Amino acid sequence: MHLLFADRLPEQTLAGLEERGHTCVMEPALTAEDLPGRIAGYDVLVVRSTKVPSAVFEAADRLALVIRAGAGTNTIDTDAAATRGVLVSNVPGRNAAAVAELTLGLLLAIDRRIPDTVADLREGRWDKQRYSKADGLLGKTMAIIGLGSIGLAVAERAAAFGIHLQSLAKPSRSAYAAERAEELGIAMCDSMAELLSTSDIVTLHVPSHDDTRRLVDEGFLGAMRDGAILLNTSRGDVVDEPALLAALDAGRLRAGLDVFADEPGSGQAQWESPLARHPQVVATHHIGASTEQAQRAIAAGVTEIVDAFVAGEARHCVNLDPTRLGSTTLTIRHLDRVGVLAQVLDELSTAGLNVEHMENRVFRGGRAAVASIDVAGEPSEALMSALGAIHDVLGVSQVTLDRDDG
Numbered sequence: 001m002h003l004l005f006a007d008r009l010p011e012q013t014l015a016g017l018e019e020r021g022h023t024c025v026m027e028p029a030l031t032a033e034d035l036p037g038r039i040a041g042y043d044v045l046v047v048r049s050t051k052v053p054s055a056v057f058e059a060a061d062r063l064a065l066v067i068r069a070g071a072g073t074n075t076i077d078t079d080a081a082a083t084r085g086v087l088v089s090n091v092p093g094r095n096a097a098a099v100a101e102l103t104l105g106l107l108l109a110i111d112r113r114i115p116d117t118v119a120d121l122r123e124g125r126w127d128k129q130r131y132s133k134a135d136g137l138l139g140k141t142m143a144i145i146g147l148g149s150i151g152l153a154v155a156e157r158a159a160a161f162g163i164h165l166q167s168l169a170k171p172s173r174s175a176y177a178a179e180r181a182e183e184l185g186i187a188m189c190d191s192m193a194e195l196l197s198t199s200d201i202v203t204l205h206v207p208s209h210d211d212t213r214r215l216v217d218e219g220f221l222g223a224m225r226d227g228a229i230l231l232n233t234s235r236g237d238v239v240d241e242p243a244l245l246a247a248l249d250a251g252r253l254r255a256g257l258d259v260f261a262d263e264p265g266s267g268q269a270q271w272e273s274p275l276a277r278h279p280q281v282v283a284t285h286h287i288g289a290s291t292e293q294a295q296r297a298i299a300a301g302v303t304e305i306v307d308a309f310v311a312g313e314a315r316h317c318v319n320l321d322p323t324r325l326g327s328t329t330l331t332i333r334h335l336d337r338v339g340v341l342a343q344v345l346d347e348l349s350t351a352g353l354n355v356e357h358m359e360n361r362v363f364r365g366g367r368a369a370v371a372s373i374d375v376a377g378e379p380s381e382a383l384m385s386a387l388g389a390i391h392d393v394l395g396v397s398q399v400t401l402d403r404d405d406g
């Protein structure tokens with residue numbers, strides 16, 4: 001396959017992929033505007049921060065997979081990719097420790113005013129008096145919004161500082177996250193108002209999507225305690241930045257920010273931000289994931305996704321429908337011979353049943369196989385008989401799924 005890397009990944013990763021027979025081209029200077037003109041001829045596009053707009057999918061001739069070498073996929077038009085049948089995968093969890101480390105770093109930097117003390121000493125000013133007023137973190141309460149890989153990694157580290165942890169009760173939380181939250185002693189609040197009004201620190205670890213954009217608005221900030229600290233290492237647009245600026249100007253809050261709504265997409269740029277230069281803010285250059293450890297782990301994840309794709313698996317794909325849309329699963333055991341499945345699909349087509357998902361596995365020895373086919377709608381008795389009558393079909397059964405059980 002031909003792979004285009006529009007951001008820098010370790011050379012060893014490309015070498016490893018080339019050893020597997022792939023052709024890799026790395027052009028880290030490519031921008032979102034350049035990509036449509038460069039994408040022709042590539043099967044796989046790998047990006048870190050470079051945006052992938054719909055024009056890329058319109059211009060592509062053989063693109064089958066986009067890999068986000070990181071967690072957040074908000075920089076990729078995943079809907080446009082889905083419309084064109086291009087898989088988009090991310091590499092979840094691998095940079096969580098790095099982001100959690102920076103989150104705690106920002107918290108310590110704010111509490112002890114470390115950037116200001118360092119700056120003064122570099123200017124030759126000794127001012128122990130001024131910098132002897134930190135409050136300390138022991139026994140403080142932290143609200144964690146978004147209990148995924150990073151939220152839990154932050155919880156583990158904050159717990160070691162003796163910080164009390166809380167989050168929002170959420171029935172749809174994964175079993176793993178719910179169990180880990182319990183092990184870490186994270187208390188669950190029933191409402192955002194209760195969570196914010198009882199926390200000294202609020203840390204954001206949600207993805208940017210329609211429900212989280214500007215989640216932190218004037219009302220949210222107003223519900224936070226006076227003197228509280230807001231940490232955002234998720235995405236800039238999760239915060240209503242003018243509202244945050246107003247709260248900072250009023251001296252009500254302090255903030256640690258790694259991400260900004262209008263941050264530059266490139267590695268280096270002239271950029272003025274009233275938030276980043278605010279005296280109540282400790283800001284960094286969206287470097288949460290930027291440790292060697294995290295980038296090595298992410299690069300290994302990229303290779304795993306390519307290997308899985310070659311083997312026919314869409315690993316960590318974020319734009320396939322997560323539910324099986326079919327209402328009936330047909331299980332068809334058959335002799336593993338050319339043309340049997342074509343006849344099965346022909347019968348389904350004649351009956352007007354759309355295939356939503358199918359898988360065919362061959363039994364050991366290579367004589368027989370079993371196909372599992374999800375269809376939208378209920379097969380008639382006549383169809384079941386027609387399927388069973390196909391030469392080389394050994395048996396047909398059906399299970400109708402109750403979608404409401406979810």
Ligand SMILES: NC(=O)C1=CN([C@@H]2O[C@H](COP(=O)(O)OP(=O)(O)OC[C@H]3O[C@@H](n4cnc5c(N)ncnc54)[C@H](O)[C@@H]3O)[C@@H](O)[C@H]2O)C=CC1
Pocket residue numbers: 070071072073092093095096099145146147148149150151177205206207208211212233234235258259286287288289290
């Ligand atoms: N600063 C940086 O360099 C980095 C930033 N990130 C950002 O952090 C985000 C989170 O990353 P991970 O923890 O790895 O993702 P994750 O998918 O493991 O966790 C996200 C969690 O947020 C929860 N969530 C989603 N919508 C929510 C809502 N409305 N309210 C409460 N919870 C909600 C999800 O259920 C999930 O548990 C990424 O999407 C990315 O935007 C990720 C890596 C590096």
Ligand SMILES: O=C(O)CCC(=O)C(=O)O
Pocket residue numbers: 048049069070071072073095286287289290
């Ligand atoms: O690769 C980067 O530096 C950005 C990481 C990030 O924001 C993510 O993984 O979502």
